[in-house]
Every structure is written in structure tokens, then in C-alpha cells.
Amino acid sequence: MVATREQVLDWLHEVKDPEVPVVSVVELGVVRDVVVGPDSVRVDITPTYSGCPAMRVMEDEIVATLQQHGMTNVSVRTVFNEPWTTEWMTAAAREKLRAYGISPPLHLQDDHPTLVPLRRNVVIACPFCGSHTTTLRSEFGSTACKAIYTCNECRQPFDYFKAI
Amino acid sequence: MTEPASASVTEHAGARAAGPTAGDASNPLFEFLCRMGDDRLILGQRLAQWCGHAPILEEDIALTNFSLDFVGQAAAFLKLAGEAEGQGRDEDALAFLRDENAFRNAKLVELPNGDFAFTLVRQYFFDAWDVLLLDALSRSTHATLAGIAAKALKEAKYHVRHSAGWVLRLGDGTEESHRRTQQALNELWSYTGELFESDEVERALAADGVVPSFASLRAPWETAVRDLLAQATLVIPDDARVVTGGRRGRHTEYLGHMLAEMQILPRSHPGATW
Known part of the structure; x- marks a missing residue:
């Protein structure tokens, strides 16, 4: 065929x-x-x-x-000719993640492009209530691609799809 | 994995008889890729031993996530090693059917985990080196090696962020955490020199731009490490010894025991599938 x-x-x-x-x-x-x-x-x-x-x-x-x-x-x-990056995810895919309860990856320029800082101040929005006051619980989660956060407003724990 | 069992066994027997000898530079690319793969495989296996035993759940998940990254990287490097060797060995044959003296990992990664401080100091020493090495390798003239290194570099960057954070917290933490972290540092320091050793393998590959000079990574590594250890109120021991030999297949007594556990299934049931 x-x-x-x-x-x-x-x-x-x-x-x-x-x-x-x-x-x-x-x-x-x-x-x-x-x-x-x-x-x-x-x-x-x-x-x-x-x-x-x-x-x-x-x-x-x-x-x-x-x-x-x-x-x-x-x-x-x-293939390994270009390392995978969350930048390749479309806006539609990011919205699907959010609707599914996973906070979509930030864009790399907002996160950590080249440096390896010890302390970061990155704002991750709660996928449920949209609040920006959330707390990182663990940078490592249920899968390699996710971190665990808790929302300080609606008290809901949620996954963040890490930006790499 | 897809090979018939008999082929794996035959290859293994052949490898034992005619396998690479100590310091063999007849196939430097194969040697180097085994070092890359073996460092990751052995460290990944060590970290997996923390599964269910870490002091807190988040660290249990973190250390096993690290392990997953390292085993995945090992598979990519060992697959390429098998292709460079050209004897039909794939990543599984190299991981599970080689004996202790054919492993090329640095001794640093095969040491038993010790306590949480020991594991994290070892991890930080490795990660701080790994970021520099992978960054240089991502510009290698060997395109596939460069691609795998660029992929692994992204992971190494969050590894070092995490391990450095713990060394800082444990060193500059409680009296007990400081004592244990300083003790780990004292025990581990002499194992770091092996990472920067030059030999025939490096010289052969560096001439073609495949690998950087290993010694050239020492200064930036020491700058970063000394800075972090000072912040963590830890003192580098006055210990100039370099414990070496892993790259030539001479290992501590710990590696064989670990391999026995890691390899028993594919060796007892060759060609087994789920």
C-alpha cells in the first residue's frame, strides 16, 4: 500500500x-x-x-x-541528531496537558537555558485553579519528565511537565 | 536481546578468550565507549539499590530517576560501542555477558553506596565532571557520539543541580550531617583523580577531535568543586593519592559482587524475554 x-x-x-x-x-x-x-x-x-x-x-x-x-x-x-526539547511541543499539546491536570512546560528562556543555578525562582501555574502560588515538592516525579508540585491555593498536588 | 541464546553464549566465551587486554588501544573508540557506558551502567545500578531505602520518599524517587537516566545513557553508549567493535555484540551482550575485568568504569562509581551523604558526595563529584565531559563530547567530530552526549548533557545539568544542592545542605546542615559528609569527602577524594587520567585511548581519539583531553577537564572541575565545598563548609583532605585501574579492568572487590546480582538472570536464562 x-x-x-x-x-x-x-x-x-x-x-x-x-x-x-x-x-x-x-x-x-x-x-x-x-x-x-x-x-x-x-x-x-x-x-x-x-x-x-x-x-x-x-x-x-x-x-x-x-x-x-x-x-x-x-x-x-x-536518531540522536538533535536532542529532544519541550520547545517542540505545540501550543495545542500544551493545552491538552493542562486540561489533563499536568502543568505544561515553561519555555526554556523562562527557565534555565544554559546555567546550572543552585536556587531557582520559577513560577509554575496550578493546572486546576490557575494560581501562581505553588510549591515544588520534588523535582523528580512519577516519570522522568515530571516534577511534583502542590498548589497553595486549592491545595491540590499536581505534576509539572519539566522544561528541558 | 533478539539474538538466539547460543550466539550470546558463544560470543561471551570468545570475548573471555580474546577480549581486550589491559590498556588495549587497538580499538580506542570501542574502549572509550565502554568507559562511557560502564560508568553509567554501574552508577545506575548502584543508585537503583537505593530504591525503597532512601531517607525520604522524594529522594527515593530522585535517585531512581537518576538511575533510569544513567541506564538509558549506558544503553545508547554501549550500543554504539558494539557497533564500533563490529563483533555483533549489542548493548545487552556488553552489559550482561562481560566479566568484571572487561568492565572499564572508574572505581569511583562501583564503591558501595555507604550512607546518604556518601552517595550524594560521590554523585556530585561524578555529575560535576559529567557536565564538563558531555559538553565537550557534544562537539565531538563523531556525529552519533556528539548526539548522544548532547542528549545526556541535558540530564547531567539537572543531576548536578540536585546533587550539588544536597552536598551544600548536608555539609552546611546539622553537626551530624556535616560529620558524615566530611567523612564521605575524605574517603572519596582519592577516587576522583582517575576521571582525568590520560592514556593511549584518549590520545588516539583526541587527535581526531573525537574526545577532549581528559586532563583539560580537571581545572574547571576543581574550580566548581572547591567553590561548592567551601560554601558547604567542607574541607578537601590533604590526600594526593590517585586510586586508579578501573579503566584497565582492575577493579575493587565490590564490582564482582554487584555484577553477579545484576547479570544472573540473563546468564542463567540466556535469551529470556518477558
Whole structure:
């Protein structure tokens, strides 16, 4: 079956990050390229975090999803030519995160672009009530990509999708 | 992982007979990539031993998150090492089917975890070095190595922020935390020199711009470390010894025990899958 690159990208929107099941691998920026040949398709992906256990799942689901759409010769290649950054996440994907209860990543220029400061003063908004008075509980959370915060207003604990 | 069991076993036996000898520079790229992978694999395994044992839940999660990053980085470097070697060994074969004397990690990372202060001082020494090394490697003439390093550098930056924060807090904390952190520093200082040692492997690769001069990382590392330790009210011991040998496969007695635990499953059940 012959498909266009656009069609394949459209189908790949069905593959979600298993740990953040509201954003697709395309919206997340994990899919770097799709190369459609006469009887094959190759999807290039890059890891979000080096040890992210969801990468293998996403890889398998990319293959399964494209096979469901009739592609038989599907390969997935991991590339490292540009390190993944949360800057690649679209505005729509950020809003989906917020609606899901995860505070979306700040833009890098607002966070820590190059320096490695010991103490930071970064304001993370509560995804539930929108308050800006929140407290970092742990920079490390349930997955490699998230930090744990608590909202001082509505008292709700929440995840922040870290900017890297 | 996808290889038939018999192939892995045969390769392992072959590696034991004809494996790299001490200080072997016949394939410097393979040697260097094993060092990169092994430092991360062994430190990642050590940090994973904190799972369920850290003093507070947040640190349990933090240390295991670090572990996950390091094991992931190790997989990328060891996969590339296998390709550089060209003998068909993948990252799993290198991680699980090599013996202790084929491991190229620095001795610093294989030491048992000790108390929380010991683990965090060791971590800070490693992270402060790692940021400098990965930053230099991200400009390597070897494109894939540069890409993996650039990815890992992002992680190293938050690692060092976290470990430095703890060294500062523990050193300049209570009497007890200060005492334990100073003791950790005294015990660990002589293990840091190995990170900066030059040898044939470095010279062969540095000539082509693949790696930086390891010794050139010493001055910026010491500046950062001395500054932080001073803030943490800790004193660098008067100890000029350099404990070395890990890069040539000569390890402390601790590594073998750890590998036995880490490797038993794939060695007892070759080719096993979930």
C-alpha cells in the first residue's frame, strides 16, 4: 500500500505517549521524520529522556498502528541528531496537558537555558485553579519528565511537565 | 536481546578468550565507549539499590530517576560501542555477558553506596565532571557520539543541580550531617583523580577531535568543586593519592559482587524475554 508522508503523520497522531495519554508522539516531538518508500515506511524517533521506558512502547505502537492502516514494511529508527526539547511541543499539546491536570512546560528562556543555578525562582501555574502560588515538592516525579508540585491555593498536588 | 541464546553464549566465551587486554588501544573508540557506558551502567545500578531505602520518599524517587537516566545513557553508549567493535555484540551482550575485568568504569562509581551523604558526595563529584565531559563530547567530530552526549548533557545539568544542592545542605546542615559528609569527602577524594587520567585511548581519539583531553577537564572541575565545598563548609583532605585501574579492568572487590546480582538472570536464562 502506498501512502503519502502526510497520511502517515496523520495516522501517527493515534499513537499516544503511554505515560501522558493525551498527547501524540507527533505532538510530543518524538517523531522526527517519516520517509515513505515505494513499498516501505521508516519513522525516525528521538528519545525524550535517555532512560524513558515509554520509548519502546511508543516504538511498538508506531509499528502496530501503521500496520493496521495497511502498511506492511514498517521500520522505526532511533536518531540522536538533535536532542529532544519541550520547545517542540505545540501550543495545542500544551493545552491538552493542562486540561489533563499536568502543568505544561515553561519555555526554556523562562527557565534555565544554559546555567546550572543552585536556587531557582520559577513560577509554575496550578493546572486546576490557575494560581501562581505553588510549591515544588520534588523535582523528580512519577516519570522522568515530571516534577511534583502542590498548589497553595486549592491545595491540590499536581505534576509539572519539566522544561528541558 | 533478539539474538538466539547460543550466539550470546558463544560470543561471551570468545570475548573471555580474546577480549581486550589491559590498556588495549587497538580499538580506542570501542574502549572509550565502554568507559562511557560502564560508568553509567554501574552508577545506575548502584543508585537503583537505593530504591525503597532512601531517607525520604522524594529522594527515593530522585535517585531512581537518576538511575533510569544513567541506564538509558549506558544503553545508547554501549550500543554504539558494539557497533564500533563490529563483533555483533549489542548493548545487552556488553552489559550482561562481560566479566568484571572487561568492565572499564572508574572505581569511583562501583564503591558501595555507604550512607546518604556518601552517595550524594560521590554523585556530585561524578555529575560535576559529567557536565564538563558531555559538553565537550557534544562537539565531538563523531556525529552519533556528539548526539548522544548532547542528549545526556541535558540530564547531567539537572543531576548536578540536585546533587550539588544536597552536598551544600548536608555539609552546611546539622553537626551530624556535616560529620558524615566530611567523612564521605575524605574517603572519596582519592577516587576522583582517575576521571582525568590520560592514556593511549584518549590520545588516539583526541587527535581526531573525537574526545577532549581528559586532563583539560580537571581545572574547571576543581574550580566548581572547591567553590561548592567551601560554601558547604567542607574541607578537601590533604590526600594526593590517585586510586586508579578501573579503566584497565582492575577493579575493587565490590564490582564482582554487584555484577553477579545484576547479570544472573540473563546468564542463567540466556535469551529470556518477558
